[in-house]
Structure formats: structure tokens, C-alpha cells
Amino acid sequence: METQKRFRDEKHECMSREEMKALQSEKLVKQVQHVWDNVPYYRRKMEVRGLKPTDIQSIDDLHKLPFLSKADLRDAYPYGLLGKPLDECVRIQSTSGTTGKRVVAFYTQHDVDLWEECVARAIVAAGGTDKDVCQVAYGYGLFTGGSGLHGGSHKVGCLTLPMSSGNTERQIQFMQDLGATILCCTPSYAAYIGETIKEMGISPDSLSLKAGIFGAEPWTEEMRREIEKSLGIKAYDIYGLTELSGPGVAFECEEQTGMHINEDHFIAEIINPDTGEVLPDGTKGELVFTSLDKEAFPLLRYRTRDICVLTRGKCSCGRTLVKMAKPMGRSDDMLIIRGVNVFPSQIESVLVKMAKTMPNYQIVVDRVNNTDTFDILVEVDDSMFSDTVKTYEDMQKTIANELKSVLGIRAKIKLVEPKSIPRSEGKAVRVIDKRKLHG
Amino acid sequence: MTVKQLSVFVENRPGRLSTITRLLGDNGVNIRAMSIADTKDFGILRLIVDDSEKAQKVLKGENFAVTITNVMAIKILDQPGGLADAMDCLYKDNISVEYMYAAFINATDGTAYLILRVDKTDDAVTALTEGGFKLVSDEELKSL
Structure with missing residues (x-):
């Protein structure tokens, strides 16, 4: 039997460490210059530290850059971190605002494409092809879940069912009538759909579903097994933050042992949340991201508040992208x-x-x-x-x-x-x- | 010979019993015996009804957690010592009663009905039958 290639972008997903570092360094230098030229809020932060763009020559200099936190995003709301004129922006998305003031992120068309490419990698890693029917049951609107998976599904060429969340019986009806093969939603909603299917007396074997891409909230391995059983699928985790683009910053492969970070677009670091010191791979700490390609909302060293561990080494799926463990929870949830x-x-x-x-x-x-x-x-x-x-x-x-x-x-x-x-x-x-x- | 008992998980808040009994009443289910085991936060409502399958379906439809247990319904003499005779009968075979309660069945012949749950149901059925006690079946319960 012919084995299916499971890469959207083999070159970047399977790069050697040296190539990746070189690529990241090249992009970082450009991105720092872009931010310095266009984002006075961050430029002042650099100036306070006596930093100039020329001080950043490679990713080895990354640790010199100041952090951005959620508080900075609130201070700079709404336009303070904008890296492009508004007329070049085509979209905003916003966080749920559960922990205070909303964060509004801006996108140019380039940013939207980049985001959707990241999601497309996740869908392909979950076995998605242009033959698939992808049911997007994340909420549409300001929340990135719906539009993120929707865009990614288009890029892969799946038949996209833009269901949004809610109306569970209609979800199940479409799932049956149109033979959805991939379900995308929050894990709690997936569990709820599974429960409803059971109540309605529908056997998971009678559905065409094969995979689910679930994220946007913490879930456990036990919950994964429960969902996999109730829907008869393999459940893949996806990770992202509106501040960085949305879902697709990291995604799971068939190994299900952590999520590959799209590090050609986002550099990941783990820091000690108290001191800000960078910690080695394999150590638990706060996840920090630097977006390398974002134009409109180019965050450098953004502190996610997510506590997790990074691991390197070639994965059995063939990807070399660094893996992040499922976050133990956001410090906001703690x-x-x-x-x-x-x-x-x-x-x-x-x-x-x-x-x-x-x-x-x-x-x-x-x-x-x-x-x-x-x-x-x-x-x-x-x-x-x-x-x-x-x-x-x-x-x-x-x-x-x-x-x-x-x-x-x-x-x-x-x-x-x-x-x-x-x-x-x-x-x-x-x-x-x-x-x-x-x- | 045993009868089917429904056990319903009920939170301690006003209106729960009213909801359950009304639900059964509206569906034509007659309650023949009941008891409540209560704790600080919740109770278990135990019911013997004339149609246990229907009652279970109706309650589940309203999202109650319901389980069915086999218990014994026995007839005893409604006179001093009537219950003691039945207990003696179980005790001599070292059978332990987990819980029991009286039924609503109105007998005119000077007898009463008890619902019993014991640790060894089969042994108890034998002991009571041999001791001359009448055990009621689900079928008989409907006509009483």
C-alpha cells in the first residue's frame, strides 16, 4: 500500500536544526528592524535597554530583547503594536476577553495567508487531503477558531462545512448527510457532540469521521481517549493564540506526543516565569513566542503565560519541528x-x-x-x-x-x-x- | 422471587420530589412503596412502582440517574411480633438487612407488606419461603 505523505510543507517541517536556525536568524534580523521602524511602543522598550536593531544578529541574541506581556497588549490597545498602516490591514480577530480587556490583533493579507498555511499543516498532519470533508464547529466571528480552521481547510482543498458552534443536532445531521471526515472544534464541544450522538442512539461506526482537530482550551489525555472512543476518530491537538495569529502555531502529528511548533514562523522559548531567564529544552517553564513573519501584529518575545516543556529530536512522523507538551494550563487558569x-x-x-x-x-x-x-x-x-x-x-x-x-x-x-x-x-x-x- | 426497585439520585433542593412524583403521576405510574435515604447534599429515592420499565424510561428522559435493583417484597402479619418473625427467619441464616421500608399496599386481611434489601438475596428468598412467608412478584404487585 502506498504510504500517504503527510506534510504540507516538507521543506520547512523537516528542516535540519542548522538550516532552521539560519532561517530563523535571517528572519529575526529583518523582523526586529521592521518592529523598530514601525512600532514605537516596542522601540521604546528596546531603547530603555540601550538596544539597537544591529545588536540582534542571530537567534543567539534573542534573549537580549525585552518581553511583551498581556499587560503590554492592554496598554497598547488598540493600535499601539500595529506594524502596518491600517489601510494595509484586512482583518482583525479578538480574544475572548475572559481575563480582562479584549486583545485585538490585526492582519494583513500576507498574515492571513501565513496563518491559514499553518492551519493547513495541522490538517494535513491529521491526515487531511482535498478528498476530505472538514466540519468546522468552532465559533466563527472574532474568535480565531472558526476562521482559522476554515481558512486552513480551504488551503488544503477540503470541502469545508462552516457550521460554527452550537445547534448540535444540526451538526450531527450534516455530519451524517454530508459524510464529514474531519471535525474541528473545542474539545469540550467534541465531547458534547459525542455524548449527544450516544444519546441519539447513533453508532460512531456509522459516521465517516476519521479525525478531529481540537484546541482553544486545555484538555487531558483521558479526555482525548474519551472523545476518540465516542466519535470513533483519532483526536489531534492544535495550539495557538490570537496574539500570534490563532490556532496553528503548533499542531499534533499521528504520534500524539506533543505539538510541533511552526518554528519557521514562530520562535519558541521557555523561560523561568519569575526571573525571565531562558531555560534549556526539557525544562518546565513559561512559553514565549517571537513571530518572525507577521506584518501587522509583529510580537517579539510575547509571554503566553502557558506553562509547558519543549522537546527536540526527530519525530517518528519525520518532522524536525520542536515539540511542545500540552500546556499544564495557562497561568490565567491556575x-x-x-x-x-x-x-x-x-x-x-x-x-x-x-x-x-x-x-x-x-x-x-x-x-x-x-x-x-x-x-x-x-x-x-x-x-x-x-x-x-x-x-x-x-x-x-x-x-x-x-x-x-x-x-x-x-x-x-x-x-x-x-x-x-x-x-x-x-x-x-x-x-x-x-x-x-x-x- | 424479587421485585424491581428504582433508585433515583436526587439533590437536596426544593421541588425535586415534586418533579419526580408529578412526572410519574402524569405518565400513569403508580407508586406502591417508597423511601428516601438522605445525606446532607443528596438523597436516594427508592421506589416500587406498578410499571418499573416505564418509570425508568420516563425518569431517564428527564435526565435523572436511575438504577434498578432487585429487592424482596414480603407479606407479614400486621400484629405485634409480625416483623420480628420475619427478621428471626433471616437472622437464623445469618442474612443481613441492608435496608427496608413499608409499602403503601392497603391489605384488608390484617397483613402488611415490606420491602427488603439484604446482602444475600437468594438465601433470603429461600429462608423466607421455607419460613412460610409470602413473597410478592412484580406481576402480583401490579394487581395488589
Whole structure:
């Protein structure tokens, strides 16, 4: 049998380390000059450090450049980081604004093409070709998910179903009637579609789906297996930030052991989030990106707040692009409860291990008499059901004990009725923090 | 001989029992016995009904977590010592009762009906039958 080539751009995806460094260095020098000439906000940051564009000769000088953070993006809102005149821009996209003021990113046509090429690499890595029917169930609009996957799907030549998110029964109907082979959406929505398919009595084998490209929110390996089973597909992770373009900054290959970063467009670094010091590959720290080709929104050393690890070495898929592990969570997602750092993903892993299927859950944090309360609502389902109170109480205890050993603090587990926690058709609301810690 | 009992997971908040009982009533399901095991946050509503399959379907349709357990429905004499005789019968075979509750069945012949869940159901059925107790089947339950 002929093996299918799974590269969109073999030259760049499989470059040797030396070639990649040379390419990145060449692009970086140009990009720094572009930013210096066109983005006074960043130029001032460089000047404060006594830096001139000529101080950056290669990627070995990257560490000299100042960081940009989300706070900078807010300060510079809306036009302060623009690298091209507005009449050369053709698009904006915006973040969900869940952590404060929205961030608005600008794109020239070149930027849109570059972004869509990055997504196209992800689709091809997931086995996509022009024979595929790609159902885009990410939200369309300001959110980058919909337009990103839509554009990438066009580039690959898939028949694109621009569903946007929501209206789950219609999603499933189109999936059946038009034989969608690739589903793109958030993992929580994929799980929801899987659940609905089961409820409707539709067998995953009767669908044509073969792959899913899921991202835009943290998800766990356990959730991946759950989705793969419920939809009968292989689930691929995709990573990105609106600030850098959108989904497609990094993508997974069939090995499913981390996401390849499109480093010919984005240089990745891992830093110590407290000191800003660059850490070696294989060390856990904050992910920082420098966009090498973006014209309209050319961010240098942008701190993502994502905590993860980078690994190098040729992947079995043939790509040489550096791999990033699934982020442990954004530091924005991290809760500090009774002084302990808690990532929702840790809680999810425990729950999936305890229950047979992925339970729907919600974390509720409050502060009563100056002490944090930490409740986790877990939906009961038929598979864990029993007729005695003791079984439930044992289950509550087991979950609480397991969480205590993972997190170091005790949570109160509250069992709730099925479907009583609101389902999301976009991003899951897993955390409700009622503490009023800032006035 | 056992009867099917529905166990429904119910959160402790106002209106839940009203919803469940109304739902069953509107669907023509008659409740023959019930009890609630309660904790601080939730309870388990145990129901013996005249049509357990229909009741399960109706409740699941409204997203309740429902499970079916086989329990015993026995007839005892409604007089002092009537329950004690049944308990003695189980105790002599070292059978442990997990829970029990009385049924709504109105007998005119001086008997009462009990719902019993034990650790060893088969042994209990044998012990009670041999002890002269009448066990009720699902079919019989419908006509009582």
C-alpha cells in the first residue's frame, strides 16, 4: 500500500536544526528592524535597554530583547503594536476577553495567508487531503477558531462545512448527510457532540469521521481517549493564540506526543516565569513566542503565560519541528486555593480515572470567614449509580482522597444530578471563583 | 422471587420530589412503596412502582440517574411480633438487612407488606419461603 505523505510543507517541517536556525536568524534580523521602524511602543522598550536593531544578529541574541506581556497588549490597545498602516490591514480577530480587556490583533493579507498555511499543516498532519470533508464547529466571528480552521481547510482543498458552534443536532445531521471526515472544534464541544450522538442512539461506526482537530482550551489525555472512543476518530491537538495569529502555531502529528511548533514562523522559548531567564529544552517553564513573519501584529518575545516543556529530536512522523507538551494550563487558569496552585486539568485527570466515563464537573471556589472553600460538583451518571448512600459516600471520599494526594489540599466533592451543570457549546466553564480578592 | 426497585439520585433542593412524583403521576405510574435515604447534599429515592420499565424510561428522559435493583417484597402479619418473625427467619441464616421500608399496599386481611434489601438475596428468598412467608412478584404487585 502506498504510504500517504503527510506534510504540507516538507521543506520547512523537516528542516535540519542548522538550516532552521539560519532561517530563523535571517528572519529575526529583518523582523526586529521592521518592529523598530514601525512600532514605537516596542522601540521604546528596546531603547530603555540601550538596544539597537544591529545588536540582534542571530537567534543567539534573542534573549537580549525585552518581553511583551498581556499587560503590554492592554496598554497598547488598540493600535499601539500595529506594524502596518491600517489601510494595509484586512482583518482583525479578538480574544475572548475572559481575563480582562479584549486583545485585538490585526492582519494583513500576507498574515492571513501565513496563518491559514499553518492551519493547513495541522490538517494535513491529521491526515487531511482535498478528498476530505472538514466540519468546522468552532465559533466563527472574532474568535480565531472558526476562521482559522476554515481558512486552513480551504488551503488544503477540503470541502469545508462552516457550521460554527452550537445547534448540535444540526451538526450531527450534516455530519451524517454530508459524510464529514474531519471535525474541528473545542474539545469540550467534541465531547458534547459525542455524548449527544450516544444519546441519539447513533453508532460512531456509522459516521465517516476519521479525525478531529481540537484546541482553544486545555484538555487531558483521558479526555482525548474519551472523545476518540465516542466519535470513533483519532483526536489531534492544535495550539495557538490570537496574539500570534490563532490556532496553528503548533499542531499534533499521528504520534500524539506533543505539538510541533511552526518554528519557521514562530520562535519558541521557555523561560523561568519569575526571573525571565531562558531555560534549556526539557525544562518546565513559561512559553514565549517571537513571530518572525507577521506584518501587522509583529510580537517579539510575547509571554503566553502557558506553562509547558519543549522537546527536540526527530519525530517518528519525520518532522524536525520542536515539540511542545500540552500546556499544564495557562497561568490565567491556575487557581490559588489556600495558597496552593491548582490547575483544573489536574482535577479532570483524577475524575476521569475514578469514573468510567468522563464526568461533567465544575469547580467552585469561594472565601468564607477568610478561608477558601473548594467545592467540586460532579455529575452522577448511570454507570456510577447505586441504590445505597454508602456507595456514593465512598465515591466522594475516594475522589477527595485522590485529589488530596495530587493537589495537596482537600476539596469537598458534591455529587449532583445528571445534566445539572450547564453544558457549553464553546469553552467549558469549569471554574467559578466567587472570591472577591481585589476590592 | 424479587421485585424491581428504582433508585433515583436526587439533590437536596426544593421541588425535586415534586418533579419526580408529578412526572410519574402524569405518565400513569403508580407508586406502591417508597423511601428516601438522605445525606446532607443528596438523597436516594427508592421506589416500587406498578410499571418499573416505564418509570425508568420516563425518569431517564428527564435526565435523572436511575438504577434498578432487585429487592424482596414480603407479606407479614400486621400484629405485634409480625416483623420480628420475619427478621428471626433471616437472622437464623445469618442474612443481613441492608435496608427496608413499608409499602403503601392497603391489605384488608390484617397483613402488611415490606420491602427488603439484604446482602444475600437468594438465601433470603429461600429462608423466607421455607419460613412460610409470602413473597410478592412484580406481576402480583401490579394487581395488589
